[in-house]
Structure formats: C-alpha cells, structure tokens
Amino acid sequence: MPGKDLEWAAAEIAENAGGLPQPGRVGEVCRDALHVTGAGLMLISGDGVQGSLCTTDPVSTLIEELQYSLGEGPCLDAYRQDQVVAEPDLSNPATSRWPAFTYAALRGGAHAVFSLPLKTGGLRLGSLDLYMDRPASLSVDQIADGIVLAGLAAGWVMAAQGATTPGALSDILTTGDFHLAVHNAAGMVSVQLGVPVREALLLLRGHAFAQGVALNTTAQDVITGRLRFG
C-alpha cells in the first residue's frame, strides 16, 4: 500500500537517535518506497555546481554521471524546468529529447527514467532521479509519493547542512561525488590554453563527448599528464 510505504519512508529519512541517515540510505528508501529499480539524489546549486549525493546501483550512477558529462538529461530538466519529468520508454525514438543521454543510458540498462525536483519551502536543491530496467510508467500515486519523498529528501539536505558550521559543507553531504577531479583538470587546462576556467570546463566536456568517454576519465588523463591541451 503506497500510504504505508510513504509513512515508512518518512520515518527512515527522519533524524533518529543515531542522527540523520547517510545519503546511501536515503537513496535506498526512495527506491524501495517508490518501487523502482534504482534511485539517486543530485544536488545542484544555483551557481551551476552539480554533485551526486548518492546512487543505489551502477546504472543509477551512470545516469547521474552521463548528465554531468553531457549536460543534458531528466534530472537537469526537472531542476531547470521545476517540474516532474517522465520518460517511460527511452527506446521509443519519437520521444528522444536527450539524444546523447538516451543512447548511453539505454546501453547501460536504463529503459525508463523519471526525475522530480528536490525542493523544500520553494527552494530548489536538485533532483530525485529514478529509473526502471524495463519500459514502465509511474502511476499517479507513485508520482504523488515521489513528490512527497523529494520534499522529505530536500528537508533532509537542509537538516544536514543546517546542523553544520557556516562555511563548511555538512559531513553527511561531503561523501557525495562533486566531480572534484574534473575541477582540478579544468584548472590545469585553463593554464595550458590561457583561457578562463569556465571555458576549460566546456573544452573538457567537448573532448569527453567527442571521445565517447566519461568526463571523469578525461579529467584523470589530464591530471596524470596523458592528455594535454595546447
């Protein structure tokens, strides 16, 4: 029964005697309460900083990584457009709104993707990312529960950060993948080419896309000196 699951999920995400749950647990709770194959939480700051707080399995990791590498996909749309995004069948060519993402996500084993804005009190913090390993729609009550869960997860992020010294990132959130190596590499490439860091980031992204590899792989190549620009 959806109602019972939601109640269970609310209790799991809440602060208890042991403090707030870890990100991995929050992801699992979202996955299990919504009866999907996998889930992830993406944190997006207004300044374009993007990080994956948690993913429940390699496919959901891939879904978040692809969106970071390619700059397109369901959770970016959910965040930017501030609405629920549902793609029940990625293999349907008529509905391919993210060509590069769709191809790679399908190959990785995701057949349906859904994303809901992570928000609390009108503040948007990112997206809750869901996927299914077969074409499938979400029912109205799954979506309704998903919206409620995304609100709970956003409250969890706020509770974690609110308990931290100003200036620092909450210990709970610091386990997220904020693609730090990509930023190291962007700094290096900006010196190699004499361009602003922002531009270096775009060049890295373009290079990764052209080579068909993850942005993180390209970044590691720059850091180890295997790849140089200019």
Next chain:
Amino acid sequence: MDTQDAIIQALVSMADVLVEDFDVVDMLTGLTRKCVDLLGISAAGVMIADPSNVLHVIASSSEEMRVLELFELQSEQGPCLDAYHSGESVHHQMLLTSPATTWPLFTQAALDAGFHAVSALPLRLRDTTIGALNLFTTGRMPMDTGGAVVARAFADLATISIVQHRSTDQLQRINDQLSYALNSRILIEQAKGIIAERAKVDLQEAFNRLRRYTRNNNLRLTDVAAAAVAGTLDSTAWTPRATAPTPPLPRSGPSRPA
C-alpha cells in the same frame, strides 16, 4: 489536460511554495480548493492543532463548510476530531439520522447543510498528528480508490510543508551556506589545478602551497582560490618559499590614486 495531469500539476504546485510567500493559511486554502476540483467531492476543510492540542479551523473551501467545521469543534464530535485523535483515516461514512449514529449532533448539522457522506484524513508525519483534512460530499457515491490515494498524497504533502517549514530566513540562510560551501570546495579544486600546472607540481603539493600562502598572509582559503581562478593571484603563491610578506591580493593598477 486530463485529470491525471491536473493532479500531478496540483501536487507540484503545492510543493512549489515560494519562500518569501509561504503562508500556511494560503497553502491550506489552496489545498481545499484542489480537493474539490480534483477528487469529486463537494467541500473540504482543514483543522490544525495548536501547541496545546486544541484544533482550529484553518481553511475551508466554502463558508458553509467553515460553519459546519466550527460546529464540529463546538459540539466536540465529528470525523475530523476522530481522525485527529486516532491518527487514522475515517473512510467514507454515510450520514444517517439513526439513533446509533456515531456523531448525532454533527450528523444532523451536516445533513441540514446538504451533505450526505464524509471522509477525514489525519495530517500526520511519523508519530505526530498536526490536524486533519475533512472531505464532504452532497452525493451518496463514495470517492473512488484513486481519489482516496490522491487525497492521502495531498494530506501528506500539506503536512510536510507545515512540519518542515522553518522560518524563511532560516531556510534561505542554510541554502546560502550550502551554495557557499559547495562553491568554495570547487574553487579550491580549480585553484589546485591552476597551481599544479603553473608550478609543475602534483595536486597535493599545489594544495600545500595554496594553504601555506593563505596562512602566511592571513587570508581565507576560499578567497585565495577565487583569486587564483580569476587570474589575480600573485605568483609568489605557487613559488616554493612564499614566506615573504606580500600584498595579499594584488590588483593590476595602483590601489589608490597617486
């Protein structure tokens, strides 16, 4: 737009309470209106308990509904009170004037107002019940299963909005701190890359130099990293022995007119 889209839209808009505009009464009044529009019922109302557990009528979809809810509170009997006190839903109850009826005073008043059936859902999060949502119909048909699920979702979302609602200033402050902390982390990583490349050292050594420069000049790491990314950082920051006191963040021109 079909009903399903309308319901999803309603849920999203409920979650979309603007920080500077958040008002519990507005949100709950909107909720009662959405219940009437989307659930096939005739009227809806919300009661919320104050800190001493006394219920108050907060929002109603119509004036007659408000009067009836006030009466329910006065007569201390009715579905909303039951849902609040038990924490359990009161599922579609037909209102009949039989001697055995659960709420004789309330039932008579509701029938007089033209209602024939009632449901009530607790507004509950975890162990805390903060109030109840009342749904009334003039017809005799019970709400369908889909409607009941959506009503539950409406009630849950309303509860979360209220329970999680911190002061707008507080939320905004936490969000600003989160953005600052994330930005700071990323600026530092970018600065490490810049210094590593300029000084031809690895990232760890680049970080050591960044920290040493920051400490020696009594600056903040984030500010120094931002200067490195902006290209305004003095080259002594990445030369091995940057111990000489240097002007912290040199600018290209003189700092004051000659």
